[in-house]
Amino acid sequence: MNKKLLVLLLAGALINPLAAYAEDEATSTEPAATQEASTSDNLAKLKEKYGFTDEQIKAMQDSKISESQYNMVGALAKESGKSVDEILKMRTEQKMGWGKIAKELGVDPKVLGQSVSSMHRQDDTEMKKERKEAREARKEERKQKREEKKEARKEERAQKKDKKVQ
Template identity: 70%
Template structure:
């Protein structure tokens, strides 16, 4: 076997795992993009947890309260039986604090913090799960790279042995 043919064969053997790795990285990126597109965001989770409509979410956005306060409004509306609009009116037009609104609705003020923290805990759990999945994926990727390198070395040794014979 000529040196050029051997060199070409060696280059192909070494390039093959790199091509496979590139294809894997592309597939991983496509998977992440599709998962991000389907992952429920904060507002979607609020809507689900507190049975809020798009109009109620828009009313909260229009009232210029922060997204973390959306959870407070949703929780108060759900617990008191009042509408989101009534609670927003108390907050924005009547200039009442959250504690005063809670007391007027017959709710314990601690539910204000609980509503926000429950959404935060859910974010933390999801973030922890994502980090774990990313670690597992990196671990698997490193394992695959080691296997690919091992296979390439094995093929190179086999080719060298065939050349010597």
């Protein structure tokens, strides 16, 4: 019986790293899916914050500016009263920098920095919350595994005791 138990334990020790590797492989595809989800989350936040329409989002995407610059467009449009299209034309057709656009529209350039930093602060807060939740989930999972191991050891002891009695 001891040989069978030893073989089972060794088999479990060999399979466990393979299972961990398979789990790592399965989770390695998550960043792409997470990135897509965060992009749509960011667009939803921008729509809410600046009142962007789908057409305005599409215009910004077509203008080839980066998503991080959507905040600047929104802040400039909100502060100056100009349309998103007018600001995009200044940036793409007239090749003006963000500071020059702000100055020409009569907007204090610090508004640009504040618009970007406010989104970063919001993202940081959400990331901290997600990390905390993930940490709690891992903690609970480890606790559950310890309990399962404890139960397995109890069962093994009971089986050994039964064998001695027989």
